[in-house]
Amino acid sequence: TMLRTFNVAICLSLLSLCVGQDVPSCPLTMKGVTWHFNNDTDYSMVSVPNKNLCYEQCLKTEGCRGATWQLNDIAQGVCFLFNNPKDLRMCHYCESAIAPIPVDGVCNSSDDDIIDMYDANNELECIKRCASKPGECQFYSYFGEGSVLPNKCMLLKTCADVTNAEGCPDIHSKQIQCFPPIQKECFNYKELSDVSRREDAGVGNFCDRGESESISPDWAGRSWYRVTGEAGNLIPEIQAYYQRCGTEYSGYLNDSHPENQWENKNATVCFTDGENPCAFEKDIEVTNCGTYHVYLLDDVD
Numbered sequence: 001t002m003l004r005t006f007n008v009a010i011c012l013s014l015l016s017l018c019v020g021q022d023v024p025s026c027p028l029t030m031k032g033v034t035w036h037f038n039n040d041t042d043y044s045m046v047s048v049p050n051k052n053l054c055y056e057q058c059l060k061t062e063g064c065r066g067a068t069w070q071l072n073d074i075a076q077g078v079c080f081l082f083n084n085p086k087d088l089r090m091c092h093y094c095e096s097a098i099a100p101i102p103v104d105g106v107c108n109s110s111d112d113d114i115i116d117m118y119d120a121n122n123e124l125e126c127i128k129r130c131a132s133k134p135g136e137c138q139f140y141s142y143f144g145e146g147s148v149l150p151n152k153c154m155l156l157k158t159c160a161d162v163t164n165a166e167g168c169p170d171i172h173s174k175q176i177q178c179f180p181p182i183q184k185e186c187f188n189y190k191e192l193s194d195v196s197r198r199e200d201a202g203v204g205n206f207c208d209r210g211e212s213e214s215i216s217p218d219w220a221g222r223s224w225y226r227v228t229g230e231a232g233n234l235i236p237e238i239q240a241y242y243q244r245c246g247t248e249y250s251g252y253l254n255d256s257h258p259e260n261q262w263e264n265k266n267a268t269v270c271f272t273d274g275e276n277p278c279a280f281e282k283d284i285e286v287t288n289c290g291t292y293h294v295y296l297l298d299d300v301d
Contacts, residue, residue, distance in 0.1 A: 034091040034094055035087060041084060048079040051095055054080075065099045066098050067079065067082065069095060072093075090187035100127060100175055103162055104162060106171045109158070110161075115133065118153045119151060120142065126140050127176065129155055130155050137176060138176060139175050141156065141172065181262060189224040190225050194231055208299065209300050236253065239272065255286075257286055261289070267286050282297075
């Protein structure tokens with residue numbers, strides 16, 4: 001693709017953890033996002049009236065690593081349970097919770113590993129305690145009513161030594177999981193999808209400038225954009241040919257794309273005039289959204 005002349009087991013009711021309280025430093029829930037739904041491994045339930053019931057269902061379901069509850073007037077509410085949550089995407093009237101990962105047994109921790117121990121009415125309180133100590137609390141053990149220490153929450157730095165769970169009934173040791181910091185532009189962008197943007201489209205007179213008489217059909221002014229559809233999937237990092245991509249001065253990314261998910265970087269787009277590979281340039285931003293990139297683009301001068 002070428003630019004033209006610019007050219008958890010989830011222990012959650014997690015929403016209830018935050019009602020009327022400070023949001024934990026390790027975010028366990030996030031509004032407006034969900035994951036790719038895999039029909040072979042994930043499943044959904046209708047008529048789930050609230051998010052707490054959805055998250056509690058994930059807690060009871062072996063292998064559930066994330067849950068999304070979405071408001072639906074017809075079905076009351078839909079609960080989506082994910083075995084392998086990945087590829088975050090935007091959703092409307094929804095909130096998602098990420099699950100702690102169960103340890104294969106019970107953490108057998110030394111005094112140096114233990115951060116603190118608290119009373120806890122349920123595992124949800126234990127999760128919140130751990131989430132409030134990001135960077136310090138990595139694991140926790142919740143002692144249920146059938147354990148030797150009923151309704152206790154032990155916060156742990158590590159869990160290097162594990163004991164067989166058969167000898168420790170109703171003790172739940174898990175590794176805390178937090179939502180990573182995400183870039184909002186990954187879920188709020190416009191699309192560059194016109195076929196004339198392709199390298200093999202040849203010369204044209206389209207221009208990515210609002211005042212141009214030949215404004216590109218998919219150009220909407222300064223914004224975050226994703227290259228998609230018939231246009232391809234990204235701005236190339238190789239030098240563009242002159243008079244390609246539906247314009248005269250073809251553009252390309254004179255830089256590399258950020259490699260890590262949610263990474264953002266400043267970059268430069270160069271435009272060739274047939275003699276100079278970078279006859280003029282434009283500063284942009286690029287964000288890695290995991291399976292695609294988005295670009296902060298402005299009108300060309």
